[in-house]
Amino acid sequence: MKWQSALAIYFLFWVFSAFIVLPFGVRTSQELGEPLVPGQADSAPHLFRPWRVVKWGTIVATALFALFYLNYVNGWVTAEMFDFAHR
Incomplete structure (x- = not known):
């Protein structure tokens, strides 16, 4: 993954996380x-x-992005796991 892609994904996680923690x-x-x-x-x-x-x-964004990146590197959950139509 390019660093620009990782930065953009982290930014999306950050905005999402900011809205999650806003009411607490x-x-x-x-x-x-x-x-x-x-x-x-x-x-x-x-x-x-x-x-x-x-x-x-x-x-929160750093924790979520770390999980996302670990999944990206290790392949724990892939798109093929959710392809229920072609099983």
Whole structure:
């Protein structure tokens, strides 16, 4: 696998992971007992921490990409294993 392909696949894993970890640890103002700002949605987070999302997204993406790359190198799961029509 070329390094450019690996980088692109890692980027896709990273974006996917960032959306996965985005809702974890979020507390609304109502849950914290803080007053709402006029016009604020009830479901809006009280304090959004983007660096937390970046950190955990990177950790999850690295783990998922490592599994993907190990499967690519070792061939644990292949496309032929999912070809149910021609068995």
